[in-house]
Amino acid sequence: xxxxxxxxxxxxxxxxxITTAGLALLALAxxxxxxxxxxxxxxxxxQWIDGQRAQGYAxxxxxxxxxxxxxxxxxxxxxxxxxxxxxxxxxxxxxxNLEMMIKPWNLQDIRATTSGPQMLAVVFKxxxxxxxxxxxxxxxxxxxxxxxxxxxxxxxxxxxLKAETVGLAAINAAAAxxxxxRLVTGKADYQTASAGLSVSLQGITGPWLEASPLGxxxxxxVLKAExxxxxxxxxxxxxxxxxxxxxxxxxxxxxxxQHGPLKFSADGTLALDDMLQPIGALTARVEGFxxxxxxxxxxxxxxxxxxxxxxxxxxxxxxxxxxxxxxxxNLALSAQSGHLYAGPIALMEMPKxxxxxxxx
Numbered sequence: 001x002x003x004x005x006x007x008x009x010x011x012x013x014x015x016x017x018i019t020t021a022g023l024a025l026l027a028l029a030x031x032x033x034x035x036x037x038x039x040x041x042x043x044x045x046x047q048w049i050d051g052q053r054a055q056g057y058a059x060x061x062x063x064x065x066x067x068x069x070x071x072x073x074x075x076x077x078x079x080x081x082x083x084x085x086x087x088x089x090x091x092x093x094x095x096x097n098l099e100m101m102i103k104p105w106n107l108q109d110i111r112a113t114t115s116g117p118q119m120l121a122v123v124f125k126x127x128x129x130x131x132x133x134x135x136x137x138x139x140x141x142x143x144x145x146x147x148x149x150x151x152x153x154x155x156x157x158x159x160x161l162k163a164e165t166v167g168l169a170a171i172n173a174a175a176a177x178x179x180x181x182r183l184v185t186g187k188a189d190y191q192t193a194s195a196g197l198s199v200s201l202q203g204i205t206g207p208w209l210e211a212s213p214l215g216x217x218x219x220x221x222v223l224k225a226e227x228x229x230x231x232x233x234x235x236x237x238x239x240x241x242x243x244x245x246x247x248x249x250x251x252x253x254x255x256x257x258q259h260g261p262l263k264f265s266a267d268g269t270l271a272l273d274d275m276l277q278p279i280g281a282l283t284a285r286v287e288g289f290x291x292x293x294x295x296x297x298x299x300x301x302x303x304x305x306x307x308x309x310x311x312x313x314x315x316x317x318x319x320x321x322x323x324x325x326x327x328x329x330n331l332a333l334s335a336q337s338g339h340l341y342a343g344p345i346a347l348m349e350m351p352k353x354x355x356x357x358x359x360x
Contacts, residue, residue: 030070031069031070033104034069034070034073034104035069037073037104037107038066038068038069038073038104039066041073041075041102041107042064042066042075045064045075045100046064052082056084056085056086057082057083057084058081058082058083058084058085058092059081059082060079060080060081060082060094061077061078061079061080061081061098062078062079063077063078064076064077064078065078068101071103071104072101072102072103072104073101073102073103073104074099074100074101075099075100075101076097076098076099077097077098077099077100078096078097079094079095079096079097080094080095080097080098080114081093081094081095083121088357088358089122089123090121090123090128091120091121091122091123092119092120092121093118093119093120093121094118094119095114095116095117095118095119096114096116096117096118097114097115097116098112098113098114099112099113099114100112101113107144108143108144108145109141109142109143109144110141110142110143110144111139111140111141111142112139112140112141112142113137113138113139113140114135114138115134115135115136115137115138116134116135117132117133117134118132118133118134118135118138118159118161119131119132119161120161120171124168124207124208129163129164129165129168129207130163130164131161131162131163131164131170131171132161132162132164133159133160133161133162133170133171134159134160135156135157135158135159135160136157136158136159137155137156137157137158138154138155138156138157138159139154139155140152140153140154140155141153141155145182145185146185148182149182150181150182151179151180151181151182152179152180153177153178153179154176154177154178154179155176155177156173156175156176156177157174157175158173158174158175159171159172159173160172163207168207169205169206169207169209169210169216170205170206171205171206171207172203172204172205172206173201173202173203173204174202174203174204175200175201175202175203176199176200176201176202176204177198177199177200177201178197178198178199178200179196179197179198179199180195180196180197181195181196181197182194182195183195183196183226184230186230187230188228188229188230189229189246189247190228190229190246190247190248190249191228192228192229193226193227193228193251194227194228194229194230194231195226195227195230196224196225196226196227197223197224197225197226197227198223198224199221199222199223199224200220200221200222200223201218201220201221201222202219202220203217203218203219203220204217204218204221205217205218211299212259212260213295213296213298213299213301214259214260214261214262214292214295215259215260217259217260218257218258218259219258219259220256220257220258221256221257221258222254222255222256222257223252223254223255223256224252224253224254224255225250225251225252225253225255226250226251226253227248227250228247228248228249228250228251229243229246229247229248229249230243230248231243235358235359236355236358237276237355237358237359240272240276240355241276243272244271244272244273244276248271248272249269249270249271250269250270250271250280251269252266252267252268252269252270252282253267254267255267255282260288260291260292260295261287261288261291261292261295262286262287262288262289262291262292263286263287263288264284264285264286264287265284265285265286266282266283266284266285266333267282267283268280268281268282268283268284268333269281269282270335273336276353276355277338277350277352277353278335278350278353279334279335279336280334280335281332281333281334281335282332282333282334283330283332283333284330284331284332284333285328285329285330286328286329286330286331287326287327287328287329288326289314289318289329290311290314290315293307293310293311293314293347294307296347296348301348301349302347302348306345306346306347306348309345310342310345310347313343313345314329314331314342314343314345317329317330317331317343331343335350338350338352
């Protein structure tokens with residue numbers, strides 16, 4: 001039987017103003033958090049810039065604007081520039097813009113982008129050359145761990161830079177994707193991969209290719225490699241010597257390369273000899289080797305006698321494609337004692353790496 005004298009109590013509804021006030025307090029707290037993180041991030045970047053200047057690097061910008069509230073922090077540099085005027089090979093870069101981005105709740109992932117007008121100054125044949133042009137897109141993503149980079153990922157799209165010097169080849173890149181990963185923390189022995197490298201390039205031209213007998217463009221390049229063993233901190237030459245002496249190598253899992261008529265696919269191992277010159281052994285599949293040998297002979301990199309011998313022997317070893325494509329060659333390539341060998345045949349003398357400018 002219903003009790004009409006004592007009806008059930010109705011649940012009390014929280015007044016709307018309490019909910020609104022709570023949300024407003026949360027929004028205010030987040031805004032204060034965002035502005036605090038944004039200010040600290042800006043200060044950290046300015047402090048880093050001051051540190052780079054103290055080390056001899058050239059860093060410039062017209063203004064630095066902070067934005068991105070509420071979901072990101074954006075630091076926009078207007079007319080930025082960065083360079084190493086006192087390096088062994090001085091270089092410099094300037095752009096119309098550079099934007100750095102992080103999430104307020106994740107300060108370990110940093111992303112920087114630029115596009116539009118670009119200037120690059122590099123040393124070529126002992127002279128500083130300046131290249132001007134534009135980039136459709138450049139992006140660098142850095143992931144930090146314990147305050148140091150764990151990975152660096154660089155993306156480039158449609159870069160065209162023309163040389164100020166008349167007749168000098170332009171720098172072009174249709175696309176580029178480069179990634180470096182730190183695989184271990186601390187010291188790694190020769191059996192442990194300490195770093196990984198992944199590179200993909202398409203449509204590359206530049207003055208460095210002007211002397212190539214195979215043309216002035218690299219159509220594509222794909223490289224995946226790992227560094228076995230780790231480098232010590234300190235001078236470059238001493239670190240390389242220690243790495244070599246402890247059995248350090250570079251393990252190449254994939255190396256695909258097309259430059260003019262040469263199509264090259266290989267895997268293998270590289271190291272350094274007692275003079276810090278590259279040595280190694282690769283298993284390769286090669287197309288366009290006849291055209292390549294002829295081009296190297298015209299350049300003078302391969303002697304006529306060696307070119308004839310190489311074409312005779314390699315011609316016997318080559319195989320016709322079952323699909324009617326060009327002939328290809330499976331062979332062992334090796335670098336030792338300053339020479340490049342295709343099987344037992346010495347193809348050419350390798351240029352020596354001069355480490356003297358890098359010694360302490």
